[in-house]
Amino acid sequence: MRASRWPAFIWSICFAGALWLAATELSIHSDLSDLLPEGTTNTQRLLLTQVRSGLAGRLILVAIEGAEPDELARLSGDLSKRLQGNAQIDFVGNGAQGLSSDEQQLLFRLRYLLSSTLRADTFSADSLRGALEKRLDDLRSPLGLLIKEYIPSDPTGEFLEILQSWSDREAPTKHREVWMSADLQRALLVVQTKAAGFDAEPQAAIQQHIRAVFQQLRKDSSSARLLLSGPGVFAVDIQQTIEQEIWWLSVTASLLVVVFLCVTYRSVTLMVLSLIPLTSGILAGLVAVNSWFGFVHGITLGFGITLLGVVDDYPIHLFSHLTRKESAQATMRTIWPTMRLGIVTTAIGFSSLLLAGFPALAQLGLFALAGLGAAAVVTRWVLPVCIPAGFVPREIRSDLGRLVGSLPKAKFVVPVAVILATMVLIWSDTPLWQEDLESLSPLSAGKKELDQQLRQELGAPDVRDLFVVEGTSVEALLMKAEAMMPRLEQLREDRVLSGYDIVSRYLPSQHVQQERLKALPDRGVLERNLDAAQKGLPFMPGLFAPFVTAVDEARSLPFVDRDTFRGTTLGMKLDSLLFSHQDEWLAIVPLRGVLDRTQLATAAASWGDTSVSYVDLKEESNRLMRAYRNRMTQLVGWGTVAIAVSLVVGLGSITRLGPVLAPIGCAVIVVAAIVKGSGESLSLFHVATFLLVIGLGLDYSLFFNRQEGTEIERTKTVFGLLVCSTTTILVFGLLAFSKIPVLHAIGLTAACGSFCCLLFSGLMAQREATDA
């Protein structure tokens, strides 16, 4: 008897060890980008890098509304001041921020290298004459005061030209110095965070901080509201939605299952016992994922536990077959071959998740696989030992067996269902495959709309469209960007897009700087030209001496490069537009208000420059998703073959393969038709869930087709299967009500799948037929 205690003993030690590991080592991540795939092409990898850490992802769009414009402006100003000092925030913009005086001085000093209007003849007598006349007009005009102080040292107006060409032409309207929507209903701000947009935890902290500061600033009587949007806000939103959903779903699902099992078996002992394999499985999954990936993602945890609900079927099978005459170990030994085959096929199904190459699914796959293995081992060797001798759950009504026994008479239902399903699959208007990744997003349409609106009002770049320019060096890249500028301007004039930003607007190539330096005359020539130009104009004599000195000094200035602007807001801007990626340099050209994507792509192709590519992030991410779905579908195919092979081996007969596999195949077709018929298209997640359905279904099918002696035994089998299937349908049926599209997809597929598999397995069971 002692020997039989060993498994329980070893299990206790392992369980305690795993518990300790989980408590000390477990690191749970919430960063959604951890779950993003690596990408297969260079563009995809770049895209994913951008999504992970790019500037666009780190912008939070802020709006304050619901009060008088003056109050909104006050709130905007105070909020911006209070946020400015936060260590997690790079930059706060509300329209009141110009360049610092240091930056202005820097630009002023470098004006002859940076000005895009500088030409070879800028300093000729004729050009100077024209410039000076313009300055006289400026002085006459009321607006002349604005530039008066720059006239003596910059009569050709290069400095103001730089500021104008650098500034965003579509900045929002201003009211009391701060950005407002055109109707003055909203004050607008942008906050650039240090943390990547997908890093939900720090993002949540920053957003919490912004809200708290706003609450403090807001007078109690004020009706002003704060609106936040942007990728970081979405990430937090998604994360919270998922957490909440997973929480209430798992609590409700657990309650339902517990209540159901209690009602069915009327035994608390049994309830507790059935938890042993499940908890062991969850723990094993956690430890496995944590040691392989270094962390467990919160989402893996949530989905994984749901997926592992399958292992609850194993103790149920055991309980259903217990008798007074036989020890639990003996019962286990009788049903083990069938159970083992079910476990193996389910494991094959789960391993496709592991191989899909999609990190989110791989974690899930490993979690489920490790959990499944652990739960199987525990059910086989530990659970029977723990069952008190002579423990038998309540008697089952024997007419159940007869009822089920008569099921195959209704066999015709299956072909009818399959034919109907095929018709739905062929004629339904819903596209078979889900092509738009966005439809999987749990964000409400209202939130997406608000984001679009704020983006438009702020003139912030869309996160969607950009050009990527590649170069072997910064200089090569800048020259390419310079060549691109007139083309972009053309696209803007043709209204293909409404705006863009490009690095060469701020940083000229050395080649161009060299050209500009060449245009600077030496002191004698400039003085002569200036004298000629000034003749007859009422400027004070000697007024332009600072100008002559400045031009002279500019001739020996070193070239402007990225380091010139390091540590300034301009430097930050440059870093977001130009960076090194692997061995090369990349420039990102964010586009705004793209109206015609086809025309844009055609135009880009017609430039015939392979180092410039137009990227539609949305299209690109959809393509990525499509690639993974195709791979997943292939894996499901191969998985099915592997399952069939292991079935042949396990059953020891190829003829019995048909009856076992057929109901499952029919069920998959019918489920696909149900999904499509309900107006949904199949996504990666539906496909992944098919694996689960196949795993579950085979389990049912194997038990239905088991060669069993007595009517009573058969009744027990059927009863066990009903219990298993009902728990599965309860759990996944609940998921189908989730507002998160992915959970809904999984839930609907698995619940329908479980039901169809059970029904079809019952209907198509061979045993009765052979007996009859």
Added chain:
Amino acid sequence: MRRTIGSTSMMCGIVRISPFFLFGGLLLLGTLAAPEHASSRGDDVTGAWTVEQVVASLKEEREPAVPFEEATHSSLLSAPLIVRGILRFTPPSRLEKEVLEPYHERYVVEGDLVTVESERKRAKKRISLGDYPGLRGFVEAFRAGFTGDAAQLKQMYETALDGNREQWTLRLHPRDPAGRSMVEDIVFSGSGGRISSIVIHAADGDRSVMTLRRGAAK
């Protein structure tokens, strides 16, 4: 391709100074008045001439359009620059300064927006008052003055009134630092409800002198 001045966030960083000369002229434009009525009203019991009375008279006797000549004296220049044109006011709040000589240019303030049209520069640009805090105060002061609200005017400016009804000067000194950094003071001279000249002294010593010839244009 030319771009417009002042429409931008970066611009306002450096150019946070305001076109006072324009609005100096416009400030009390709506209050330009005919002298015939001037002597008949406004004196209080003690016979002193007050800012309230000036503002009230100006409102009472304003004209829709007045020709002007403006001379800009600057340390950059060896001789003053002269422009001539017409100031216009259209109720309730449209102000216009049209330059006719030596070139054609138009500045219109309407609500929060300043539109500038320049024939010589072939440009039409719009500036938001929100970009120019000093200017905004100025326009609000004008609106206060126009509606006869001396209290509002006094809130924006330190006022000093010299002389009597027949010959007075009203000196406005901005209270707001943004305004002071640009303009030392604005001096209106007039008689009764009529302004004869507006002198704006810039903080750097430059000045603009605008002389109004009322009754010469409709």
